[in-house]
Amino acid sequence: MSLIKISQLSKENILLLFNYTKKYIKSPKPNVFIKLMFKDLQLENKILVTAFFEPSTRTQLSFESAMLRLGGKVLRFNKENSSIKKGETFTDTIKTLENYGDILVIRHSENGILDTISNITHKPVINGGDGSGEHPTQALLDLFCIWLKFGNDFVNKTIVLYGDCSNSRTIASLSKLLDLFNIKYYYLAYPGRYKINNYSNIALEYLKDINPDVIYCTRMQNERTEGCNIPRDMIINQEFIEKHISNEKIKNNEFLLLHPLPRNEEIDSSIDKMLYSGYFKAMDYSVYLRSMIICFMLNNTFDL
Ligand code: NCD
Numbered sequence: 001m002s003l004i005k006i007s008q009l010s011k012e013n014i015l016l017l018f019n020y021t022k023k024y025i026k027s028p029k030p031n032v033f034i035k036l037m038f039k040d041l042q043l044e045n046k047i048l049v050t051a052f053f054e055p056s057t058r059t060q061l062s063f064e065s066a067m068l069r070l071g072g073k074v075l076r077f078n079k080e081n082s083s084i085k086k087g088e089t090f091t092d093t094i095k096t097l098e099n100y101g102d103i104l105v106i107r108h109s110e111n112g113i114l115d116t117i118s119n120i121t122h123k124p125v126i127n128g129g130d131g132s133g134e135h136p137t138q139a140l141l142d143l144f145c146i147w148l149k150f151g152n153d154f155v156n157k158t159i160v161l162y163g164d165c166s167n168s169r170t171i172a173s174l175s176k177l178l179d180l181f182n183i184k185y186y187y188l189a190y191p192g193r194y195k196i197n198n199y200s201n202i203a204l205e206y207l208k209d210i211n212p213d214v215i216y217c218t219r220m221q222n223e224r225t226e227g228c229n230i231p232r233d234m235i236i237n238q239e240f241i242e243k244h245i246s247n248e249k250i251k252n253n254e255f256l257l258l259h260p261l262p263r264n265e266e267i268d269s270s271i272d273k274m275l276y277s278g279y280f281k282a283m284d285y286s287v288y289l290r291s292m293i294i295c296f297m298l299n300n301t302f303d304l
Helices: 011-026 030-037 058-069 090-097 113-120 136-156 169-180 204-210 238-244 247-251 279-298
Strands: 047-052 073-077 103-108 125-130 158-163 184-189 214-217 256-258
Touching (some): 011 030, 047 090, 058 073, 058 279, 090 113, 113 125, 125 136, 158 204, 169 184, 184 204
16 A cells, blocks of 8 residues: 555556556646546645755656646755654554644655655555655666666666765665566665675776666765765766776766765766756656555555
8 A cells, every 4th residue: 555665666667657657658638648647646635745854856746746746735844943853752643643634755864764654644645755764766767767778678688887876775675676577787886885685787988888778877876874985987077987987878878877866966067958868858757657656546546
């Protein structure tokens, strides 16, 4: 009933979600499409509650925008002026929120806490990110972008998960999705941010040999462990692309650079407009994909 981690999803569920989302994006009358696909949902009577105990721009706003575009309503919980300030427990807060909405999107800094939350409430909960644990809807968006670019051949692509491989929850969730679809991937980490106990860590000098189709870049998660600087040669800019990515792939538009955002210095803004830079376009898709996730959850389309 709740969407907390990637292991709850099947390939069939995910491909269904992607196909519906693509149709929704292409539909000349998106609202009519939703009404047709989800006849009994009555979205105008549904309320989405967002409760973010950790900062967010994209995840919170895209879920809220998605619900509003679907014709539903949104309630935003703000911990700063809530009864948490009077000592109310987290559990009591969630028990309260469930009375005011039909579906909850929650983000929290504690790994695994969303499992506990989904057991406290009867309402469906979507994990908007739990510490360095998981961020399933972001990973679905990332895989959706890969699927949209490469079509059914996406399963034959090679992905490099790049950056803060030990702390990024989006890398954690995306790697699980890649495992599910049996897609080949490697980790290329900033110093000290390796995927521990994993043999697919590679060094920068081998990137060209790996010949990746996708680099999934992440920022240094300084809020989780003490920060360190990104080596200059790991900052992705024009020179980096020319040095490490096959010319052929760039020329034929067969390479994709993704990032969940926010970014710091790890991707130079001078390459934002390149055909291979997919991170801003992903934000546009995120509203469609999250609209579809809301509909699937309220309609019990996922077998969760
Ligand atoms: C990510 C997150 O919060 O985990 N951002 C997002 O949801 N788009 C990535 C990050 O914070 O680095």
